[in-house]
Amino acid sequence: xxxxxxxxxxxxxxxxxxxxxxxxxxxxxxxxxxxxxxxxxxxxxxxxxxxxxxxxxxxxxxxxxxxxxxxxxxxxxxxxxxxxxxxxxxxxxxxxxxxxxxxxxxxxxxxxxxxxxxxxxxxxxxxxxxxxxxxxxxxxxxxxxxxxxxxxxxxxxxxxxx
Numbered sequence: 167x168x169x170x171x172x173x174x175x176x177x178x179x180x181x182x183x184x185x186x187x188x189x190x191x192x193x194x195x196x197x198x199x200x201x202x203x204x205x206x207x208x209x210x211x212x213x214x215x216x217x218x219x220x221x222x223x224x225x226x227x228x229x230x231x232x233x234x235x236x237x238x239x240x241x242x243x244x245x246x247x248x249x250x251x252x253x254x255x256x257x258x259x260x261x262x263x264x265x266x267x268x269x270x271x272x273x274x275x276x277x278x279x280x281x282x283x284x285x286x287x288x289x290x291x292x293x294x295x296x297x298x299x300x301x302x303x304x305x306x307x308x309x310x311x312x313x314x315x316x317x318x319x320x321x322x323x324x325x326x327x328x
Contacts, residue, residue, distance in 0.1 A: 228312065
């Protein structure tokens with residue numbers, strides 16, 4: 167009788183077991199360069215929010231295993247070092263600006279974008295802004311697009327164009 171009661175108690179657990187496997191997702195395909203650009207700009211918006219929220223899970227998924235970034239401070243970060251930098255930064259806001267200077271290119275399995283970002287940071291002297299020209303290269307993997315390389319350069323707030 168005890169065996170029967172034990173088996174009956176386990177029956178609901180057995181009913182909840184999933185036996186079907188989940189098929190891997192395929193990365194987004196784009197009908198046009200404009201569609202690809204919209205996708206990567208949305209991804210960049212998510213990146214900006216993840217910096218402020220200090221969302222390490224986003225960066226683990228976003229950056230590919232061979233990711234390297236040259237920081238504005240002339241440091242070469244691998245994926246782990248870049249994530250550590252981003253989640254420990256004093257970021258208050260991160261936003262794209264000056265879209266007239268943006269560069270975007272897309273081929274079937276590679277995309278690159280270069281944008282200018284205005285980052286509000288908290289310092290011991292008070293809040294201030296830094297401006298960074300950010301380039302990032304994405305590669306289509308088996309399950310998603312991931313960033314594989316990046317570079318940030320501090321830029322002056324003085325306009326020098328025509």
